Amino acid sequence: MFLFRDSSKGIPSSCQRKRGGPVPVTEAQLKAIFKQCDTNRDGRLSKQELKNFFASLGSHLPGWRAGRVLRHADGNEDGYVSEDELDGLVKYALRCGYTHIVK
Ligand SMILES: [Ca+2]
Ligand SMILES: [Ca+2]
Numbered sequence: 001m002f003l004f005r006d007s008s009k010g011i012p013s014s015c016q017r018k019r020g021g022p023v024p025v026t027e028a029q030l031k032a033i034f035k036q037c038d039t040n041r042d043g044r045l046s047k048q049e050l051k052n053f054f055a056s057l058g059s060h061l062p063g064w065r066a067g068r069v070l071r072h073a074d075g076n077e078d079g080y081v082s083e084d085e086l087d088g089l090v091k092y093a094l095r096c097g098y099t100h101i102v103k
Pocket of ligand 2: 075077079
C-alpha cells in the first residue's frame with residue numbers, strides 16, 4: 001500500500017504551471033503596474049504605451065495584444081485605459097499567462 005501522507009509538501013513550486021488562473025492582485029499592485037505602463041504620466045494608457053508594456057513582457061505581437069486589451073478593458077471606448085479600467089487590463093494579461101506582471 002502506498003500512502004501519500006506528505007504529498008502537499010512535496011510539490012516543488014517550479015512544477016506549478018504558469019497559467020492564467022485566479023491570481024490575487026492587490027490595489028497597490030494594480031497601481032504599480034499602471035505607473036509602470038504610463039510612461040508619459042498623463043494618467044491613462046494609450047495603445048502605444050500598452051504596446052510597450054506587452055513588448056516588455058516578452059509578447060511576440062505586442063501591437064496585436066495592445067489592440068486586444070484595449071477592446072477588452074476600454075469600457076468607455078475613448079481609446080485609452082484609465083486607472084479605473086486597469087482592472088480589466090490586468091485580468092486580461094493574467095488570463096493570457098502574463099502572471100509575472102504581478103510581483
Ligand atoms: Ca499615458
Ligand atoms: Ca477608457
